[in-house]
Amino acid sequence: MAASAFVVADATASIIRTPLATPFRIATGQHDELANVFLRLRSTDGVCGYGEAAVATHITGETVEATLANLRAAAAALSGRRIETAEEVCREFAPAFAGNHAGLAALEMALLDLSARVQGVPFYRLFAPVAGKGESLCFETDITIVIGSLEEARAAAARFARRGFKAFKIKVGKDDQLDLQRVLAVREAAPDSELILDANMGFDVERMLAFLDRLDRRGVRPALLEQPVPKSDWAGLAAITAALAGSGTLVCADESVGSLADARRALDSGAVSAINVKSMKSGFLEGAEIARLASGHGVKLMLGAMMESALSITASAHFAAGLGCFDFLDIDTTFFIKGPLAHSPYLDDSGRFDLTGAGPGIGVEPQFG
C-alpha cells in the first residue's frame, strides 16, 4: 500500500451546535448560533480526519438537513473503501454535492485531513503555492464589525483594536446614514487600521458610489469593497470597478463568484479587481483552482469564511498558507463563537495565525457527542 493510502473503517456525520458570543448580522440575515454538520472519517489504523459544513441558509439556500443527508450518504459509501488518492475521491464525489457546496467542503476537508495525517504532514502541504508565490505560514485575519448600532460598532472596534487587530471589515448595506456613522466610528476607534466594507449585495451602483463619496469627503478610503450589488449584476460591478479605478479601493466579488465558471466570467469581463474565495462556496479543490486562475490574471484575492468553527477556519488557514496568494484574510468567525469550537491551536487573540510548528493534518479534533 502506498504511504498515503488508507482504508476507511467508519464514517460519521452529525450536527454540532454551539452558541455565539455575538449574533453575526449582515445585510441579508443573521446567525444566532453555530449549527454545522461535521464529518469524521476513521481509518482502519485508527487515524481520524475531520470535516465541517457551515450552512448559511440565508446566503446560499443550503439547509442543515440536506447537508446532513448528503454527508451521511457519502459516509456510507466511503465506509470500507480503500483510498489511494484523496483528491481523486473528492472529485469523484463532487457531482453528488451539486448545489451543496458546504457539504462538499466538509467531505474534502475530512478526506484531505485524514490523508495528511496518514502522510504525517500538515494540511497546508496538500496545496502547492500558486505560480510566483511561496508558502506563507504567518498572517493576520481581519475582524468583522457586524450590522448593529453605532455604539456596538464603536465598542467592538475599540475592543478588537486593543487586542491588536489591524484590519476591520465592516458590514454595511442596511441603513446608509447609520452605516456611515459606524464606519467613521470604527476609523476613530482604530485610526491606523485597514478598512474593508462588505455590502453583501445591499446597494445599487448610484447609492454605493454616493456612499463612498460621503466617506471620501471625510477622509475615509476603504482598501476593499466587497459585493456592493446583487450577485447577478455584473454590469453594476463593472461600473463600480471602473468608477473606483485608481482610487485605491478594490472591488471584490463574493456572492457573485462561487465556482470556477463564475471566476472566469469575472476575470473575462474585468468586472472586479478582487475575488473572495471560500471553501464553503466552492470546496477546497475548486477554490484552489479559482485562486490560481485569478492570481494568474493579476486580480487580488481574499480568503473568506461562513460561520465556521475552529476546525474549518484552521483548514482555511492551512489553505492560505499553502497557496501563499491571499492579499486579504477574512477568517475570523472563531471570535464570534463560545466554547471549545472557538479554539484554533495556530491562532492567537490578536487574529494572528502562525503555522510554522503545525503538526499533521488540520490540527483540530472536534468532539462528537
Ligand SMILES: [Mg+2]
Ligand atoms: Mg462577503
